[in-house]
Amino acid sequence: MQEQLIRMLVELVVDLAMFFDSCDDSVLDPDDAVKQLEWIGYKFAGLSPEARQEVIAVMRDIAARDRETYGAFLATWIDELGAWDEPQE
Incomplete structure (x- = not known):
């Protein structure tokens, strides 16, 4: 059950991040998207x-499962998110 919940929540975050990253400036202010x-x-x-x-x-599993939709975005985003070795305060 917990694994299914984690997967669903990660998918939601990835979808939101992709939206913020790729939406048109007429839909969302670029500064708000970056924030x-x-x-x-x-x-x-x-x-x-x-x-x-x-x-x-x-995220890697999601990217492998659906490379066309998630592959390029997650390849970059995983590197950015994985760059932190320690929690930020």
């Missing part, structure tokens, strides 16, 4: 290293 992506990164950085690795593993 939201930074907020997601900040929250992600607060996870324990083990939890971050678990989330990254789910």
